[in-house]
Amino acid sequence: MKPKKKNIQVGVFDSGVGGLSVANYLEEHLENIQIQLVQDTQNIPYGNKSPDLLIELVTPLLHRMVEDGCEVIVIACNTVTTNIISHLRKVISVPLIGMEPMVKTAAEQTKNNCIAVCATPATLDSDRYKWLKEKFASKVDILEPDCSRWSSMIEANQVEHQLIKKQMKDACQKGADVIVLGCTHYHWIEEEIQKTVAGKATVLQPVLPVAKQLKRIMAGLD
Numbered sequence: 001m002k003p004k005k006k007n008i009q010v011g012v013f014d015s016g017v018g019g020l021s022v023a024n025y026l027e028e029h030l031e032n033i034q035i036q037l038v039q040d041t042q043n044i045p046y047g048n049k050s051p052d053l054l055i056e057l058v059t060p061l062l063h064r065m066v067e068d069g070c071e072v073i074v075i076a077c078n079t080v081t082t083n084i085i086s087h088l089r090k091v092i093s094v095p096l097i098g099m100e101p102m103v104k105t106a107a108e109q110t111k112n113n114c115i116a117v118c119a120t121p122a123t124l125d126s127d128r129y130k131w132l133k134e135k136f137a138s139k140v141d142i143l144e145p146d147c148s149r150w151s152s153m154i155e156a157n158q159v160e161h162q163l164i165k166k167q168m169k170d171a172c173q174k175g176a177d178v179i180v181l182g183c184t185h186y187h188w189i190e191e192e193i194q195k196t197v198a199g200k201a202t203v204l205q206p207v208l209p210v211a212k213q214l215k216r217i218m219a220g221l222d
């Protein structure tokens with residue numbers, strides 16, 4: 001009989017239920033994993049906060065996760081990743097896997113040369129996001145629908161379905177044929193968005209590549 005592999009302690013961090021959507025996916029798709037989910041619901045939304053304030057809020061929580069045994073941490077938050085992950089990598093002693101808007105893949109996939117990126121104001125404002133656009137999508141039209149209230153609506157389970165539908169239909173009408181979900185909270189309305197834009201656009205979010213990267217890191221830790 002093969003000896004049973006020991007579980008690897010994986011931290012998943014977000015401001016709220018976006019982290020839960022990622023944790024559920026990882027738990028379902030990876031073996032030998034024990035997830036510790038931390039959600040900073042006291043301070044949600046992160047999407048309207050400055051990088052300095054994010055550093056102040058997130059750093060102690062990640063230190064605590066390491067103390068509690070996490071061997072690798074998934075930053076299941078585009079806002080944190082795009083604004084402060086390079087800082088966090090300097091101060092946190094375990095590998096960090098970030099999640100950020102899939103601008104490169106969207107730019108490769110669009111046939112109309114037009115994509116829509118749905119993300120928090122802080123993500124859209126970050127240097128990392130601006131760099132992604134410049135580096136991979138400088139010749140692509142990028143629509144940025146106003147999603148500033150989406151994460152709070154989703155966190156409170158009070159989604160304004162008509163508003164979301166209208167915004168996504170508008171994006172398609174303006175020519176977007178790829179919709180990038182650049183906030184993990186939006187994973188909860190991914191199906192709804194897919195149905196709304198069916199036949200006109202595809203929807204992208206990074207949980208699959210993140211799971212693959214995590215698997216590679218876990219193999220190295222084993």
Ligand code: DGL
Binds near residue numbers: 078
């Ligand atoms: N789920 C987070 C993200 O991916 C942040 C949502 C928020 O707190 O505003 O950006």
